[in-house]
Amino acid sequence: MADHSLATPAHGARASNVSAVKRFFQATEIDTRLLGMVIALGFIWVGFDILSNGLFLTPRNLWNLSVQAASVSVMATGMVLVIVTRNIDLSVGSILGFVGMIMAVLQARILPPIIGFEHPMMWIIALGAGILVGTAIGALHGAIIAFLGVPAFIVTLGGLLVWRGAAWMVTSGATVAPMDTTYRLMGGGADGSIGVTASWVVGLVACLMIVLTILNTRRQRRRFGFPLRPVWAEYFLVISGCIAVLGAVWVANSYYMPVNLARRYAEANGIAWPEGGLQIGLGIAVPVLIAIGIAMVMAFITNRTRFGRYVFAIGGNPEAAELAGIKVKWVIVKLFALMGALCAIAAAISTARLNAATNAQGTLDELYTIAAAVIGGTSLAGGVGTIAGAMLGAIVMQSLNSGMVLLGLDTPLQSIVIGIVLVVAVWLDTVYRSRAK
Incomplete structure (x- = not known):
């Protein structure tokens, strides 16, 4: 009897605690998945700080981490919508490298003889041209996917190879530098803050x-x-x-x-x-402000526009979306064009930060971008994803990279850890979706 009487209040206390937690989340409407990511990020930061003897959680490292995550964050906001429609874009890193090379050549070789190297319009022309090229490339990919019926995986895999080769052909593999002074502000640094x-x-x-x-x-x-x-x-x-x-x-x-x-x-x-x-x-840093601004615009597009609603409708059920009168093919073209424009903005951040464009720029960024979106809760099955989650995912990815560099881990081991994290993230998404049914 004594054991029974002691167990009952404990069980009641647990039930009371659970109901209190439930009431809290219901009242505040906090996304538990995002909260879980924030908690996981906190554990990652504390863990790396302990292992690095207090080097990780310093203003210097956190500042650099935010700057380094900016370009992937920008592309991850677009990758969310691409994956939501049950597609994928493996070419974003190569598009970044190619567009970055185009913008660098404009600044270092083509425009200086015409308007002068430090002309006030230099960075505007270079950035505008880069966004146009990136948008055109994305629209081309989208048109092939939508109107020719070639799977996005194949089209963008081909794009990964094509645009990486094209970046090499622009300068025969040579590094192009320096960039315009105003343009360099987009990369951060002492002046870019x-x-x-x-x-x-x-x-x-x-x-x-x-x-x-x-x-x-x-x-x-x-x-x-x-x-x-x-x-x-x-x-x-x-x-x-x-x-x-x-x-x-x-x-x-x-x-x-x-x-x-x-x-x-x-x-x-x-x-x-x-x-x-x-x-x-x-x-x-300026690139951090750019990434936050892009995230706000993308969140508005996702949640407040007809285009955003169409994207999620296509991801939920493409056939039903078609029957509902949504022009699915044109939505796909516009979506990939938007992805190309975001790659161009990311290319500007990357080349400005390095003050140069190299043939290897953007290598493996497609994997980091996809991983950021998936870790942020975007489902590969389509129909589910958030911009805030993608931004958090990008910070998680860069935190892992930064922490492993501070610990002096070899590059192959870093790749192993990133791969394991990506697989675990997809597995957790599968578990979450199965329990939500």
């Missing part, structure tokens, strides 16, 4: 946007008679979102300009060099 004050302004604007989004959502729900979240849940979402944003800004501002660059900055601006040196915070 917005500084401490501007970073805090961006953070406060982001917090204001969170508040306005929550208020607008509540107003729309009330207008259409949908259930409202409890007020405490709204406050929780606003406070936790603002803490995350301002915490990220604080980390970015805590990374100071290296001594040599700071000394050069002081000399250029007539600042006396103090005995203890200057501590100049770099703030948020």
Whole structure:
């Protein structure tokens, strides 16, 4: 009897705890899959920090990690929609390399004799040409897939080979450098950052946007008679979102300009060099802002436009989408064209960061991009995926790379770990989908 009486309250306590957790998630409407990814990312960061003797969770490493993840993050936002429609794009890394080479040749060889090397329009012309070329390549792939009926896997596998070879043919394999000074700002670095004050302004604007989004959502729900979240849940979402944003800004501002660059900055601006040196915070890097901006635009396209709804309808049931009057073939063409444009933006970030275009640029980026989308919860079966998940997936991938580099692991071992992570991610997605049925 004593054992029975002790067990009953414990069971009741467990049930009570479970129901409390359920009520919390129901009230806040937090995506549990994304939350699980955030928790997993936290474990990865803490684990690498312990193994690297505190080198991983430093402002310098986290700042560099965010910059290095920017180009893959941009492409992953497009890859989500491609995979949602039950397609795949294996050519994104090669398109990045080819378009990056085109933009570099324009800046270093073609345009300087015409308008001058540091002309204010140089970076605009180069970037615009790159986006046009990337969009055209993507549209070509989409047309072959949609109108000729060739599977996306084969078309983009061919594109992987074709555009990698084309990148070599542009300059016969030679590296092209340097890039335009303004263009290089898209790559980050000491000059490609917005500084401490501007970073805090961006953070406060982001917090204001969170508040306005929550208020607008509540107003729309009330207008259409949908259930409202409890007020405490709204406050929780606003406070936790603002803490995350301002915490990220604080980390970015805590990374100071290296001594040599700071000394050069002081000399250029007539600042006396103090005995203890200057501590100049770099703030948020420009490529990170570009990646966040692209993610916001892609989230809007996905959730708020007819095109986004068509994409998910095609992924859910292509035959039903066709019968519903959706022009499936043209949606596929537009989708791959969009993917090509995102590859061009990623190419600009990559070439600007290296201040050069090389024949090997973008190699294996297709695998990292697909892995970022899949790890972020995009289902290879189609119909399921989020832009936020893809961004988190890209950060997870870059965290693994950065952590393994800090630990001094060999490149082959790094590839093994990435491969295992990808397989586990797909397996977890399969398990999640089977339990959700």
